[in-house]
Every structure is written in structure tokens, then in C-alpha cells.
Amino acid sequence: MKLTLHVWRQKNAASQGKMERYEVEANEHMSFLEMLDVLNEELIGKGQEPVAFDHDCREGICGSCGFVINGVAHGPMPGTTVCQLHMRHFKAGDELYLEPWRASAFPVVKDLVVDRGAFDRIIASGGYISASTGSAPDANAVPIPKKYADLSMDAAQCIGCGACVAACPNASASLFTSAKISHLGVLPQGEPERRERALRMVATATAEGFGNCTNIGECEAVCPKGIRLEFIARMNRDYIQASWLQRQESSAGGVG
């Protein structure tokens, strides 16, 4: 199958980029990234610079890959990352536009590669549990009802790919931040720092330059892991409670 690609080419963070047109011969058994590998081999053969894109596991679980295909983050199939998207979903003659995630908090490094360090900094600001870990605790030493374990696991599926930010008209990181807040907050181990965590991570997301949430739902629709808007409501709840109910620490407190 012959395809026409329009790919965002940008040499580095400082340079101006533009869309470039390429023709590529693919077959339906390839994954989308394998199709790009074919294009890149051709480009290298011609002595041109290959198209840079992020990828690692190519199994849809690492969160490395992702770009926008014809205006949809991770392409037209729901619940998949770009690496798990296959060429059988396209037909000969298709014209595809490939663009990097667009957000000021995700500066383009090169072509389709963006710097998602802002996500790491959001996690570093509160996406952890302060407890001495020691050796692994016994399984089920802390009993957790199944529905809470399930809810936590649903949120913990987030692989931090950034598609939510890319799809959001406000370039908001709310879905990502809420997933990272919720997978800890619904468990007893994460409860003590639940509200402080929400305060810090939401503040960091804004400081990094992500926009606000307008409850539009595009993030949920493109999320390869099915993270739900429900978690954003939960984050808002945590944040509102934290803002209004948080107690101040006092040196006189807790002496008995």
C-alpha cells in the first residue's frame, strides 16, 4: 500500500519546523512505527536525516511513543498507543499528517519527539508515598477491599505518554495528574498525604505551563489506557478539600 505522509520536521528545539511530504510503500502487517522505520531506511539510503520519533517497548506499555495522526493523538484506533496501531487500519492512498504533541510544557526536541520532563516534575512534587520501604511487605498484610484496589489499578494504568495533553484544547495535564494522584490516594498507604499531594501536584502542573480542565473529555477518548474523567473529579475533590480543610502544623500540637 502506498501512503502519503506529511510529517513535522524540526531540526532542534531552537529551529523553526515545517510539514514535509513523503511517499512510503507499506504493507498491512506492519505496525505504524515499522512503516516509519521503512521510511527512515529510505531516507538514510538517500543520505537524508531520518524522522525522529520516540519509541521503546513497542508493546503499548512503556509510554515512550506517541504523536498525532490526522488530528488524533495516537491515531484513529481507541485504546492503543501508536506502536500498537497497525497498518491494516489504513488503506492505500491514505494521506496522513503526523505532528508532535503540542504544548508549551512539552517543547519539541526534534521532529516528533517532545520533552516530557514536565510530567516527571509533576510526579516528583507529590506522586509518592513517604514511608520507609524496607523489604517488600507481605501481600495482603494491609487488607484493601477489591473495589478500591481496582480503582487504584485503573488509575495506575497511566503510562505517562502525554496523549491527554496533546488532545486537550487547553493543553491541560489534568488527566495525567489526576491518575497519579488517585492511584495513591485511594489506598491506605497513600491516604495520609492525599490532600497535600493534590495541592503540590496541581500547583506544579500549572507552574509547568499546562492549561486548565474544561471537562471536554478529549483526553479520556484518546487515552491508550482508558483513564477516566472520574479521576479528574476526584483530584478536584482532593484539591478543594485540601485548600479549605487542611490544618496548619503547630509546634504545640500533639504533645498529649
Added chain:
Amino acid sequence: MSTATTALAGKAARDVRFLDSTIGKKVVMAITGVILVGFVIGHLLGNLQVYQGPHALDVYAEKLKSLPPLLWGTRIVLLISVGLHIWSAVTLAGLQKRARPVGYVKLKPVTSTYASRTMYWSGPILALFIVYHLLHFTTGQAHPQFVEGKVHQNLVLGFQNPLVSASYILAMLMLGMHLYHGVWSMFQTVGVNHPKYTPMLKKLAAAVSAFLVIGNISIPISVLAGVIK
């Protein structure tokens, strides 16, 4: 004493931080939204008395004017709500611009509704409409045959102009769109989202929008059709 001051400073600082935050601003938008939706529902219920004959509206207006604390209390609360609603929208829109300076060549929305994507358009259009509506039926500067206190007559003469009626009908369609997203969205913003209730809230939003659009639009159409004289 010192503890009290520290606590106060801490609390005041917290309020400022809350209103500085994106979630805090959205909460302001949601709460003022509830007030404004409540008002437009009450406003329509009052105005539907236009179908009870030529005197009902005049009597209703007289009754409202005889209760200045209620009238002015409502007006002040509404003015503050509209102001805060706009403040929140304007500051957040600025943030949105900064968050995505470079847009996409191709962008295809997957699930979002047209209403949800156009809130930053329907809002300002409604604000302009409110100004016109007040000048038209409340103070009369935009109404060539305005007579103070003759509410029913002002309404009929105003809507007999097809252009005026058309602008009201368009504005009400905008209101319907704005609330189709807004009425559900305000619950999500304050943290109410549950598999059991969210589908119901979305239906509630659609019902509220439909009621307001149909109820309000019926009035200029009835005037143009000669049902209300």
C-alpha cells in the same frame, strides 16, 4: 494572639492560592454558574405568565418592583456572579493561550461536543446579548416604543420586529448550547463524578437546556404568529 494571627495569615494565604489555582477558578465558575442557571430558570417561569393574558406580566412586574430588597438583592447577586464568571473565564482563557502557543495543522475532535468546544464563544455572545436585553426590555434605550411599566406591550411591540425576534432566538440557542455543557460540567468541576450519577447529570443538562430554549423561543415566535397580542 500570635497563634491566631498566624492562623489567619495562613487561611488568607490559602484563599488567595485557591483563587490563583486553575481548579479554584473553575470552582468559582461552577458556583456562579449554578446561581445564573437558577436565575434563568426562574426568569423563564416568571415570563411564561405572558400566556395568561395581557395583564399578567404587568402585575408580576409590579409585584417584583414592590419588593425592593428582593429585586435589588437579586440584581446585586447576579451582577457579582456574572462578574466572577467572566473573571474566571478570561483568566483561564489567557492560560489556555499560553499552554498551546503552536496549534495543530490537523485537529479532529473525537468525543467532545460542539457545545463544550465553543464555551469561549457562546459565553461572550451571551454577555453581549444580556447587555442588549437589559437596554431593550429593562431600561428601554434600545426599544423605540418603550413605555415604563407596560411590560406586556413592550414585549409584544419589541418582538413584532422580526430582526429583534431573530436575535433573541439566536441568543437562546447559544444559551442552550452553553448550558448543555455547563450544567453537567459544573458538577464535574466540584468533584461530582460517579458512574451512577454522571449519565443522569448529562441528561439533566440536556433537559434544562431544552426547557430554556423551547420556553424562551416560544415567546417571540408566539408574538410573530399573533398568538400573543
